[in-house]
Amino acid sequence: MDILVSLDENYVRQLCVLLTSIHVSNPGVGAGIYLMHRGISEKKLLRLSSCLEAVGFRLFPVAVDERMFMNAPSTKQYPQEMYYRLLASSMLPGNLDRILYLDPDTLVVNSLEKLWKTDIGGFLFAAAAHTGKTELANNINRLRLKTENDYFNSGVLLINLERCRKEVRAEDIFKYVEEHSSSLLLPDQDILNALYWDRIRKLDDSIWNYDARNYSNYLLRSFGKADTAWVMENTAIFHFCGKAKPWKKRYNYRFGVLYRHYMQLSRAYFPGLSF
Amino acid sequence: MDILVSLDENYVRQLCVLLTSIHVSNPGVGAGIYLMHRGISEKKLLRLSSCLEAVGFRLFPVAVDERMFMNAPSTKQYPQEMYYRLLASSMLPGNLDRILYLDPDTLVVNSLEKLWKTDIGGFLFAAAAHTGKTELANNINRLRLKTENDYFNSGVLLINLERCRKEVRAEDIFKYVEEHSSSLLLPDQDILNALYWDRIRKLDDSIWNYDARNYSNYLLRSFGKADTAWVMENTAIFHFCGKAKPWKKRYNYRFGVLYRHYMQLSRAYFPGLSF
Numbered sequence: 433m434d435i436l437v438s439l440d441e442n443y444v445r446q447l448c449v450l451l452t453s454i455h456v457s458n459p460g461v462g463a464g465i466y467l468m469h470r471g472i473s474e475k476k477l478l479r480l481s482s483c484l485e486a487v488g489f490r491l492f493p494v495a496v497d498e499r500m501f502m503n504a505p506s507t508k509q510y511p512q513e514m515y516y517r518l519l520a521s522s523m524l525p526g527n528l529d530r531i532l533y534l535d536p537d538t539l540v541v542n543s544l545e546k547l548w549k550t551d552i553g554g555f556l557f558a559a560a561a562h563t564g565k566t567e568l569a570n571n572i573n574r575l576r577l578k579t580e581n582d583y584f585n586s587g588v589l590l591i592n593l594e595r596c597r598k599e600v601r602a603e604d605i606f607k608y609v610e611e612h613s614s615s616l617l618l619p620d621q622d623i624l625n626a627l628y629w630d631r632i633r634k635l636d637d638s639i640w641n642y643d644a645r646n647y648s649n650y651l652l653r654s655f656g657k658a659d660t661a662w663v664m665e666n667t668a669i670f671h672f673c674g675k676a677k678p679w680k681k682r683y684n685y686r687f688g689v690l691y692r693h694y695m696q697l698s699r700a701y702f703p704g705l706s707f
Numbered sequence: 708m709d710i711l712v713s714l715d716e717n718y719v720r721q722l723c724v725l726l727t728s729i730h731v732s733n734p735g736v737g738a739g740i741y742l743m744h745r746g747i748s749e750k751k752l753l754r755l756s757s758c759l760e761a762v763g764f765r766l767f768p769v770a771v772d773e774r775m776f777m778n779a780p781s782t783k784q785y786p787q788e789m790y791y792r793l794l795a796s797s798m799l800p801g802n803l804d805r806i807l808y809l810d811p812d813t814l815v816v817n818s819l820e821k822l823w824k825t826d827i828g829g830f831l832f833a834a835a836a837h838t839g840k841t842e843l844a845n846n847i848n849r850l851r852l853k854t855e856n857d858y859f860n861s862g863v864l865l866i867n868l869e870r871c872r873k874e875v876r877a878e879d880i881f882k883y884v885e886e887h888s889s890s891l892l893l894p895d896q897d898i899l900n901a902l903y904w905d906r907i908r909k910l911d912d913s914i915w916n917y918d919a920r921n922y923s924n925y926l927l928r929s930f931g932k933a934d935t936a937w938v939m940e941n942t943a944i945f946h947f948c949g950k951a952k953p954w955k956k957r958y959n960y961r962f963g964v965l966y967r968h969y970m971q972l973s974r975a976y977f978p979g980l981s982f
Binding site: 456457458459542543566660661663664681685687688689690692693695696697700701 | 731732733734816817818864865935939940955962964965967968969970971972975976
């Protein structure tokens with residue numbers, strides 16, 4: 433299994449929590465971890481690498497030339513790194529034919545095997561839309577970005593690298609950003625939806641990209657089926673999206689306990705990194 | 708590290724959850740698992756044994772001659788097995804000088820190392836009292852059992868086997884049960900407190916025997932310190948005591964999510980056992 437993450441030095445802590453959760457929830461599964469980044473120190477990468485080896489993972493750092501993104505709009509909440517996932521196909525080794533991109537605010541609590549083996553067919557990506565509570569937002573986004581599909585969340589993205597190498601062009605992305613920079617709300621996600629909405633295979637968000645803020649909504653729309661027991665048996669990836677973050681104080685949503693537990697476990701699994 | 712559990716076939720499921728939690732929260736730590744039981748089938752023990760080997764644990768089944776306890780009072784909720792912990796010293800191999808007894812409704816979420824290395828001194832046991840909310844119950848129990856100490860909970864018990872071999876006698880226990888059978892509420896726990904209250908070293912329950920029903924109480928008595936983040940960093944053993952059990956439907960206390968997660972993980976770690 434190959435995992436792609438892209439982050440800067442400020443999110444190494446969250447990366448370790450995520451990797452701990454992948455390791456614990458997928459016992460015995462090896463993984464290549466492709467880390468696209470700018471400016472994470474050699475020393476930190478070496479320590480991370482040896483920690484990962486101890487749990488059967490292998491780290492492949494991919495340093496990105498940041499000049500490539502000099503003119504792309506970014507903020508503290510949405511740094512340059514958010515573009516990397518869309519352009520992964522041109523920056524990752526040619527022998528990889530697919531990769532699973534995960535945001536650093538996700539947590540894996542069940543096997544990823546079925547997702548990893550998903551038939552993407554001729555699609556470029558497989559992704560989930562956060563439906564239900566955000567139905568209105570979905571409609572607004574459809575109009576805003578001129579798509580006819582759900583508004584896909586870009587936090588969990590199975591990328592068909594083989595296909596993307598032929599069809600995804602950096603020029604298209606930069607051109608789109610240039611022409612719409614004033615109206616982009618969640619830049620990478622908007623680009624994904626605006627440019628590729630008809631090239632994305634839909635995943636079930638309650639399994640592969642569970643919006644951790646929306647327990648009641650998932651419960652409601654499943655007619656009571658998706659209670660805590662169901663979620664723990666079926667959901668594989670939690671996405672702690674939005675402003676409230678489970679590593680911050682006073683996070684009070686139901687699954688924050690799990691995130692905190694994995695924060696603690698990451699200290700035991702990655703003793704070489706001091707948090 | 709040596710762990711003692713005592714249960715019948717109906718609790719093998721919970722045992723696997725507990726052992727999964729010990730394994731995941733104590734990476735790389737080997738353990739001997741002493742299982743005192745009656746009537747668990749040879750086939751089930753063999754399967755359990757090979758599952759445990761895969762995670763670096765070793766199973767030592769100790770079949771108990773149930774005729775020994777024929778006259779001891781027991782119910783469905785408090786089966787014969789509850790006595791085993793008190794008499795462990797006479798039934799376990801002589802080369803063990805201490806063992807950590809854990810109830811099957813406990814869950815381990817942090818390192819057990821400090822507990823395992825606790826200096827028991829000349830005490831027979833180390834145990835925690837569920838203080839705070841149950842202060843009134845504590846006082847009643849003191850009067851009821853004629854002790855001058857807190858009412859200790861017998862669900863987590865570090866047993867000084869070396870010392871117990873010299874001082875704990877089955878006759879004393881059976882005699883006490885015989886004389887008080889009508890007034891015993893939680894038989895094994897009452898015996899522990901009535902006979903050995905002054906021979907128990909006190910442990911911090913918020914770390915080693917956290918009553919999972921009482922989050923608000925722990926938070927209150929710590930003046931707000933013991934919030935979820937603190938608990939996840941410090942608490943090592945949750946005890947899901949009382950009638951509400953986290954493996955049952957509609958369990959709604961805060962840490963039930965963790966228990967459910969470990970139920971699911973146990974399927975991945977013990978694939979040889981079908982749940």
